[in-house]
Amino acid sequence: MDAKSEVLLxxxxxxxxxxxLINAPTDELRSELDASIVPxxxxxxxxxxxxxxxxxxxVHFGVDLPDQDFDQAIIFVPKSKELLNYIxxxxxxxxxxxxxxxxxxxxxGGVERAAKQLQxxxxxxxxxxxxxxxxxxxxxxxxxxxxxxxxxxxxxxxxTPKGDLTVCALPGVFSQNRLDVGTxxxxxxxxxxxxxxxxxxxxxxxxxxxxxxxLNPSNRIFALDVDAFALASTQMTFEKNQLTPEQLExxxxxGIEDAPLFLHAIVSNPPFHQGIQTNYDASENLxxxxxxxxKSGGELWIVANRFLNYPILVEQSFGxxxxxxxxxxxKVLFASTKKNVKEF
Numbered sequence: 001m002d003a004k005s006e007v008l009l010x011x012x013x014x015x016x017x018x019x020x021l022i023n024a025p026t027d028e029l030r031s032e033l034d035a036s037i038v039p040x041x042x043x044x045x046x047x048x049x050x051x052x053x054x055x056x057x058x059v060h061f062g063v064d065l066p067d068q069d070f071d072q073a074i075i076f077v078p079k080s081k082e083l084l085n086y087i088x089x090x091x092x093x094x095x096x097x098x099x100x101x102x103x104x105x106x107x108x109g110g111v112e113r114a115a116k117q118l119q120x121x122x123x124x125x126x127x128x129x130x131x132x133x134x135x136x137x138x139x140x141x142x143x144x145x146x147x148x149x150x151x152x153x154x155x156x157x158x159x160t161p162k163g164d165l166t167v168c169a170l171p172g173v174f175s176q177n178r179l180d181v182g183t184x185x186x187x188x189x190x191x192x193x194x195x196x197x198x199x200x201x202x203x204x205x206x207x208x209x210x211x212x213x214x215l216n217p218s219n220r221i222f223a224l225d226v227d228a229f230a231l232a233s234t235q236m237t238f239e240k241n242q243l244t245p246e247q248l249e250x251x252x253x254x255g256i257e258d259a260p261l262f263l264h265a266i267v268s269n270p271p272f273h274q275g276i277q278t279n280y281d282a283s284e285n286l287x288x289x290x291x292x293x294x295k296s297g298g299e300l301w302i303v304a305n306r307f308l309n310y311p312i313l314v315e316q317s318f319g320x321x322x323x324x325x326x327x328x329x330x331k332v333l334f335a336s337t338k339k340n341v342k343e344f
Contacts, residue, residue, distance in 0.1 A: 001027045001028055001032075002025035002027045002029075004025060004076055004104045004105060004106065004133050005024075005025055005028075005029040005032075006130075006131055007104060007128055007130050007133045007134070007135050008074065008102070008104050008135060009029070009032055010128055010130065010135075011128050011135055012033075012034065014100070014127065014137065015033070015034070015037055015072065015102075016036065016072065017037070017038065017071030017072060018038045018040070018069065018071045018072075019033075019037055019038065019039050019070065019071065019072045019073070020039075020040050020041075020042060020065070020066065020072070020073040020074070020091075021039055021040070021041045021042070021073075021074045021076070022041075022042045022043075022074065022076060022087060022091075023042075023043060023044075023075065023076040023077075023078050023087075024041055024043070024048075024074070024076050025076065026048055026051040026052070030052075030055065030057055039057070040058045040060065040066055040068060040070070041057055041058065042066055043059065043060075043061060044061065044062065044227055044228035045226055045227060045228075046061065046226045046227075046228070046252040046253060046254055047226055047254045049061040049252075050254060061228060061252070062228050063149060063170065063228050063229050063232045064090075064149075065090055065091070065094055070094065070095060071095075071099060072095075072100050072101070072102070073091045073094075073095060073099075073102070074101075074102040074103075074104065075087055075088070075091070075101065075102065075103050075104070076105060077103060077104070077105030077106075077109055077110065077111050077114045078172060079109070080171055080172040080176075081113070081114075081117070082152075082171035082172065082176065083171040083172030083229070084114055084117055085117060085171065086152055086170075086171045088101070088117060088118060088121060089147065090146075092121050092140055092144040093145070093146045095140055096140070097140050097142070097143070098139065098140060098141070099139075100137055100138065100139055100140075101118070101121075101137075101140065102127075102135060102136065102138075103115055103135070103136040103137075103138065104133060104134070104136075105133060106132055106133050107132050107133065108132065111133065111134045112134065115134070115136045118136065120142070121138060121140055121142055121144070122138050122139045122140045122142060123138070123139045123141065124136055124137065124138045124139075125137050149170070149232065150168075150236065152170055152171055153168040153169060153236055154168075154169050154176050154177050155167060155169075155240070156169075156178055156179065158179055158211065160187075160211055160214050161215065162214045162215060165207070165210050165214060165237070165241055166240045166241055167205050167206065167207050167210070167237050168205065168206075168233055168236035168237045168240050169204075169205035169233050170205075170230075170232055170233045170236070171229065172227070172229050173205050173227070173229050173230050173233050174204045174205070174230070175204065175205070176205070181328050181329070181330065182269050182303045182330045183208065183269050183303065184328075185303055185325065185328055185332060186208070186301075186303035186330075186332055187207075187208075189301065189324055189332050190211055190212055190215065190267070191215055192324075193212065193267060193299060194264050194265050194297075194298075195216050195219055195264065196219065196220070196263075196264030196265070197220050197222070197260070197262070197263050197264050197265075198212055198219055198220065198221055198222065198263065198264060198266070199221075199222040199224055199259050199263050199266045200212070200221060200222065200224065200267055200268065201224050201253075201256055201266055201270065201286055201290075202225055202226075202230075202269060202271040202282075202283075203224060203225045203230055203231070204225065204230050204233070205230065205233040205234065206223060206230075206233055206234030206235075206237035207237070208267055208269065209221045209223045209237075209238070209248065210234075210241055210243060212267070213243045213244070213247045214241065214243065217244060217247070220246075221247055221248050221249070222249050222251060222260055222263075223248060223250045223251070224253045224256075224258070224259055226254060226255075226271070226282075228252065231250045231251075231252060234248070234250060235248070235250055255285055256285055256286045256289060256290050256293065257285070259290075259293045260293065261292075261293055262293075262294075262295045262298075263293050263294050263298055264294075264295060264298055264299070265298060265299040265300070265301065266286075266290050266293065266294065266298075266299070266300050266301070267301045267302075268283075268286060268301070268302050268303075269302075269303050269304075270283030270286050270302060271283060283304070283308075284310075287302070287310050287313035287314045287317065288313055288316070288317050289317070291318055291335075291337050294336075294337045295337070297336060297338075298337045299334065299336045299337075300314065300318065300334070300335045300336070301332070301333070301334055302314070302333045303330055303332050303333070304331060304333065305330060306326055306329055306330060306331045311331070314333055315335075317335075318336065318337065318338075319338060320335060321333055321334070322334045322335065
């Protein structure tokens with residue numbers, strides 16, 4: 001069992017009634033809760049959503065809280081400080097004054113810093129410290145007004161050959177405040193991407209998806225991501241720039257295996273973080289298996305840190321991998337399907 005869950009269970013007597021568990025680990029916590037507790041899980045990670053669903057858990061996937069009443073909430077500290085602010089604020093809107101909100105997290109994950117974010121909402125006390133984790137309790141004592149989701153988004157501008165794009169990024173989304181270096185290196189090469197049915201794997205705030213849509217109104221973009229906040233950000237970015245709604249299809253995915261088939265192109269600044277951990281599984285699987293989703297002559301375009309072994313993985317799958325550029329620590333990689341390359 002995850003150490004955070006173990007610390008929470010040490011103080012099990014504080015829990016009662018209808019409890020919302022937010023960003024909980026994928027472990028056996030639910031089965032260890034007393035029968036008198038009615039748990040609901042909220043996650044914005046599609047992989048975690050599927051895990052809890054398979055466990056028969058009452059689970060909600062999305063950027064909004066479940067539309068239910070709760071007596072308490074437990075927040076497992078997310079990586080993003082801005083996302084935690086969003087969660088606490090919306091919990092304070094949802095719960096009545098006097099209700100308890102619990103915050104649990106690893107010391108190396110910034111739980112002490114996170115606990116300070118609770119202070120504006122009421123009295124906080126530390127309940128436990130063990131397993132390199134801490135558990136805090138907040139007693140709500142303030143009235144909080146709801147804010148629209150769009151009010152939480154940060155915006156910045158990206159230049160394209162067809163005019164400026166305004167990017168909208170919600171809390172917790174990769175590169176929320178500015179264009180990241182890898183995508184900046186990648187964008188000038190997007191005008192070489194074949195037109196048609198294109199998947200943006202790990203779409204984030206929708207920079208690449210919107211850029212491709214703006215370049216060519218005939219492109220149909222499939223924005224794929226594991227994160228509900230990323231998918232909502234991409235939707236906001238399209239709406240903000242008045243791009244044709246019919247160009248965009250948003251889909252929550254667990255990996256490239258959930259992508260549509262017979263694509264003209266797959267483009268990606270692939271993700272390699274899972275919470276505070278580094279995880280290359282999704283991006284390595286993209287390199288190895290993406291050609292299954294491409295039609296004959298379909299293209300794969302990736303930007304990645306130059307130290308990663310993606311060129312080798314792409315070459316093993318496609319037979320050839322071209323490095324379009326190598327600058328500022330990033331490589332832009334290109335490959336295309338050929339009929340004489342063995343299908344894996």
